[in-house]
Amino acid sequence: MITSASNQQIKRVIQLNAKAKSRREEGCFVAEGIKLFRETPAALRDRVFVEASFAEDDQHREIMEEVRKGSFEVVEDRVFEKMCDTRTPQGILTIARMPEYRAEELLGSEGHVPLILVLEDLQDPGNLGTIIRTAEGAGVTGIFMSNKTADPFQPKVIRSTMGSIYRVPFIREEDLCARLDWLREREVYAYAAHLKGENSYNQEDYRKGTAFLIGNEGNGLSDQLAGKAAHLIRIPMEGQVESLNAAVAAALLMYTAHGQRHA
Structure with missing residues (x-):
C-alpha cells in the first residue's frame, strides 16, 4: 500500500492532473x-489506483476483480484524496494512454457518410466535453479541433465526456483552413453558423458529407475559417439573445443532421 504523498507514482498522477505539458x-x-x-x-x-477502503469494500468486489487483471496500486485513503481533482473521489482512478487517430478515420467507416465537427479555439472545458459526448450520441464520425482549443485530456473535459473521449475520433490541428480544403477534396462540405447566413440551419440538406464549424465562445469563428465554409447558415434568435452557447449550437446542428439522415 502507498502511504506517502511523496511517492513518485502519486506525484506523477498529480502532475498529469495539473499540467497539459x-x-x-x-x-x-x-x-x-x-x-x-x-x-x-x-x-x-x-495503471489503476484504488483507495484502501474502496478495495476492502465487498460491494466493489466485481470491480476489484477487473482491476486485478492489470497493473494497480492500493493507496491509503488520505493520500488518495490528494491525487484526485474532484472534491468527492469515488475511490478509483485510472491513468489511461491517449488514443491516437489518422485523419482518414474521422471520415467514418465504409458505407457511412461523414459528419464532422471543426472546433476553433473553444476555451471552456465543460463545453468541449459536452460537445464530444453529444457528438457520439448524434453519430458524428470525427472532430478536428485547433491547437488553441482547450486540452481534451484535462480532468474536467474527461468527466464531461462520460467515456465518449474513447469513442469519438479527434485530432488537434495546426491549420484548420488546410484541413477544410482536405475535407472538400473528399466531398465533405463545411457549414458555418454566421450572422451573414442566408438560409436557416434547418433549410439545408446534411445528408451528404457535412462538417459543422463551431467557433470560440466569445469571438465566434475567425473570418479566415468562416471564409472556407461552403455555406453560411443562421440560427434564428428571438428576443435579445445574440447567439447560443457553443455546445448548445453544436448539439442543434448535429441533431438536425442526425434527424435528416434517419428520417
Missing part, C-alpha cells in the same frame, strides 16, 4: 471514478 510528454491522462474506469478500454489502461 506532462500529459503531452507522457501521452497519458487521468480518468477518475467508477464509470470512467469501466469505460476505459483495457488496452489503454496504464
Whole structure:
C-alpha cells in the first residue's frame, strides 16, 4: 500500500492532473471514478489506483476483480484524496494512454457518410466535453479541433465526456483552413453558423458529407475559417439573445443532421 504523498507514482498522477505539458510528454491522462474506469478500454489502461477502503469494500468486489487483471496500486485513503481533482473521489482512478487517430478515420467507416465537427479555439472545458459526448450520441464520425482549443485530456473535459473521449475520433490541428480544403477534396462540405447566413440551419440538406464549424465562445469563428465554409447558415434568435452557447449550437446542428439522415 502507498502511504506517502511523496511517492513518485502519486506525484506523477498529480502532475498529469495539473499540467497539459506532462500529459503531452507522457501521452497519458487521468480518468477518475467508477464509470470512467469501466469505460476505459483495457488496452489503454496504464495503471489503476484504488483507495484502501474502496478495495476492502465487498460491494466493489466485481470491480476489484477487473482491476486485478492489470497493473494497480492500493493507496491509503488520505493520500488518495490528494491525487484526485474532484472534491468527492469515488475511490478509483485510472491513468489511461491517449488514443491516437489518422485523419482518414474521422471520415467514418465504409458505407457511412461523414459528419464532422471543426472546433476553433473553444476555451471552456465543460463545453468541449459536452460537445464530444453529444457528438457520439448524434453519430458524428470525427472532430478536428485547433491547437488553441482547450486540452481534451484535462480532468474536467474527461468527466464531461462520460467515456465518449474513447469513442469519438479527434485530432488537434495546426491549420484548420488546410484541413477544410482536405475535407472538400473528399466531398465533405463545411457549414458555418454566421450572422451573414442566408438560409436557416434547418433549410439545408446534411445528408451528404457535412462538417459543422463551431467557433470560440466569445469571438465566434475567425473570418479566415468562416471564409472556407461552403455555406453560411443562421440560427434564428428571438428576443435579445445574440447567439447560443457553443455546445448548445453544436448539439442543434448535429441533431438536425442526425434527424435528416434517419428520417
